[in-house]
Amino acid sequence: MSLPTALIADDEPLLREQLAAHLARLWPELQIVAQARNGREAVEMFEDLQPQVAFLDVHMPGMNGVEAARRIGRRAEIVFVTAFDQYAVEAFRQGAIDYVVKPIEGERLLDSVQRLQVRLRAAGGSPPPEFDTLLDRLAREMQQRGSAPKYLQWIKASVGNAVRMIRIEQVVYLRSDAKYTVVAWEGGEALIRTPLRELADALDPECFVQVHRSAIVNLMHVDRFSHGPGDSGEIHLKGRSERLAVSRSCVHLFRQM
Amino acid sequence: MTPSAPPAATTLGHWDRAQLVPTRRQLAVTLALAVLGAVALNTVTLNPFVEVLGEVIFVSIVLLLGFKVAGAWRQTVLPRWVAQLLAVALGAALSPLVVQMLSVGGDFSAFLASRRMVHGYVLVTLSAALVGTLFALGALYRERDAQARTDALQFALERETLQRQAADARLHLLTAQIEPHFLLNTLANVQQLVDSGSPRAAPVFQSLIDYLRAALPQLHQATATLGDEERLVRAYLELMLMRMPDRLAFTIDIEPALRALPFPPMALLTLVENAIRHGIDPGCDGGRVEVGARRGTGRDVDLWVADTGVGLSEGAGTGSGLRNLQERLEAFFPSGASVTLSAQTPHGVRADLRVVAAPDA
Numbered sequence: 001m002s003l004p005t006a007l008i009a010d011d012e013p014l015l016r017e018q019l020a021a022h023l024a025r026l027w028p029e030l031q032i033v034a035q036a037r038n039g040r041e042a043v044e045m046f047e048d049l050q051p052q053v054a055f056l057d058v059h060m061p062g063m064n065g066v067e068a069a070r071r072i073g074r075r076a077e078i079v080f081v082t083a084f085d086q087y088a089v090e091a092f093r094q095g096a097i098d099y100v101v102k103p104i105e106g107e108r109l110l111d112s113v114q115r116l117q118v119r120l121r122a123a124g125g126s127p128p129p130e131f132d133t134l135l136d137r138l139a140r141e142m143q144q145r146g147s148a149p150k151y152l153q154w155i156k157a158s159v160g161n162a163v164r165m166i167r168i169e170q171v172v173y174l175r176s177d178a179k180y181t182v183v184a185w186e187g188g189e190a191l192i193r194t195p196l197r198e199l200a201d202a203l204d205p206e207c208f209v210q211v212h213r214s215a216i217v218n219l220m221h222v223d224r225f226s227h228g229p230g231d232s233g234e235i236h237l238k239g240r241s242e243r244l245a246v247s248r249s250c251v252h253l254f255r256q257m
Numbered sequence: 258m259t260p261s262a263p264p265a266a267t268t269l270g271h272w273d274r275a276q277l278v279p280t281r282r283q284l285a286v287t288l289a290l291a292v293l294g295a296v297a298l299n300t301v302t303l304n305p306f307v308e309v310l311g312e313v314i315f316v317s318i319v320l321l322l323g324f325k326v327a328g329a330w331r332q333t334v335l336p337r338w339v340a341q342l343l344a345v346a347l348g349a350a351l352s353p354l355v356v357q358m359l360s361v362g363g364d365f366s367a368f369l370a371s372r373r374m375v376h377g378y379v380l381v382t383l384s385a386a387l388v389g390t391l392f393a394l395g396a397l398y399r400e401r402d403a404q405a406r407t408d409a410l411q412f413a414l415e416r417e418t419l420q421r422q423a424a425d426a427r428l429h430l431l432t433a434q435i436e437p438h439f440l441l442n443t444l445a446n447v448q449q450l451v452d453s454g455s456p457r458a459a460p461v462f463q464s465l466i467d468y469l470r471a472a473l474p475q476l477h478q479a480t481a482t483l484g485d486e487e488r489l490v491r492a493y494l495e496l497m498l499m500r501m502p503d504r505l506a507f508t509i510d511i512e513p514a515l516r517a518l519p520f521p522p523m524a525l526l527t528l529v530e531n532a533i534r535h536g537i538d539p540g541c542d543g544g545r546v547e548v549g550a551r552r553g554t555g556r557d558v559d560l561w562v563a564d565t566g567v568g569l570s571e572g573a574g575t576g577s578g579l580r581n582l583q584e585r586l587e588a589f590f591p592s593g594a595s596v597t598l599s600a601q602t603p604h605g606v607r608a609d610l611r612v613v614a615a616p617d618a
Contacts, residue, residue, distance in 0.1 A: 012500045018449035038541050062541040083441040103445035154571050165598035227274040
């Protein structure tokens with residue numbers, strides 16, 4: 001019978017070393033056939049070497065451990081390694097998915113090793129049936145937590161020869177101007193190429209409202225609204241002299257409470 | 258406004274509609290003054306009371322409208338209150354004349370020929386001008402009073418907001434905690450160095466101690482300097498270098514003369530942590546972090562944290578941390594402080610701080 005094989009994936013070299021050292025002591029027969037620096041490498045190395053066990057750090061650049069585990073699927077015994085992730089640890093515990101926490105404690109790792117040895121001996125002893133769905137859910141959850149907030153947080157605009165990153169709350173209003181969009185912010189004005197219509201969809205509607213076909217204003221910078229000729233109106237801005245036109249169809253936004 | 262009108266943020270109409278319509282109170286006061294004026298005039302004229310009353314009410318309403326129209330007119334030639342008083346004077350001169358002209362069928366010479374009518378006109382005009390001006394001044398005073406009250410409220414609100422922000426910033430500082438993920442991962446690394454008997458264990462321990470000393474809020478020094486901040490940043494970057502030796506490189510270039518500059522603790526560290534968290538850590542290839550400080554013109558000090566990491570996406574939610582930083586710097590450097598962020602080519606983020614040192618620094 002051939003010796004058992006394993007893959008270790010962690011972006012921090014000392015931690016790969018540490019896990020390998022612990023395993024060498026607790027499970028001398030285990031052959032560490034590959035050490036990967038990120039999730040993508042882990043999947044590639046797995047495809048090349050087909051180890052029986054994969055120790056995957058949850059937090060890795062490029063592709064996280066949960067995502068890598070989904071790619072590897074049931075072709076290997078998966079053990080997650082994590083330093084601190086309450087949500088993931090809770091999910092692992094509920095789903096009876098094996099995991100160890102960093103810094104690694106020998107005894108806790110020994111439990112995992114013994115479970116792995118039993119499972120490998122049973123050969124084909126499959127992980128719990130909900131394994132896949134649990135990983136899918138966890139991966140989705142992590143993506144949502146890690147992904148950007150729903151709305152635009154920065155406007156990147158050329159100012160001189162630098163690309164300024166303007167915090168969205170500093171933006172006073174956006175106005176379309178021929179080919180460009182003018183960004184008026186606390187520190188000045190800048191031109192960007194993104195059309196106003198596209199920006200309108202990416203901005204938080206709680207703060208940014210379109211008051212005219214060609215203007216979106218940040219309500220945080222509005223001082224007051226006054227009625228203009230006809231049924232239109234205009235917006236006076238805090239600390240600025242210019243006023244913004246409010247078209248007839250948008251006046252209702254400023255009706256008294 | 259029609260859709261074809263220019264979208265520019267310029268003045269729209271010439272009239273401030275909200276100012277145009279008299280308030281109920283103004284209307285009531287005007288009518289009351291008119292009735293009183295008619296009663297008074299009735300004692301010195303021979304005309305029937307109803308006629309006098311009609312004339313005075315007409316004149317009063319004209320004055321009120323003149324006052325309102327002049328107030329609502331957006332013009333820049335005259336101060337608003339001057340325009341309003343002029344409108345009242347003009348109304349007082351013209352509207353009694355209109356009444357007199359009506360009574361003589363528009364024949365101006367007939368009006369001039371009648372001593373009685375000219376007397377009546379002068380009397381009404383003078384009284385109207387007097388009462389109208391007093392009324393206008395009263396209305397203007399009330400308006401200014403209301404404005405002053407609004408301003409005072411606005412001021413109080415702003416002061417309250419500033420106080421709250423300062424308190425928030427302090428609170429944020431007090432609760433700024435070391436991330437468990439960072440601490441546990443770092444400890445795991447240190448443990449491995451110790452277990453393997455590495456000579457790097459001792460200096461790494463020192464970095465960890467330096468970092469914890471600065472990052473534990475109850476150990477904050479009240480008199481922190483840029484030199485302290487440099488040590489903190491170096492300790493943090495050394496720890497990160499231990500953790501990701503294949504992905505991180507860094508340089509710290511702070512002008513030695515600036516080390517004595519009083520500096521808010523963790524202000525640079527916040528930016529360095531952001532550079533690692535959002536720039537270096539998410540990328541498989543990592544990158545380089547450069548931290549620097551140089552004396553600018555006058556009392557300006559320029560500081561920067563630049564990285565060649567993956568860069569910030571337009572949706573990255575680090576804005577609130579940056580706003581906190583801006584507020585802390587403004588509180589610490591009342592003469593001036595700014596934080597600007599820019600994107601680097603081909604990728605990465607550069608944060609520039611400019612602070613104006615206190616004169617004695």
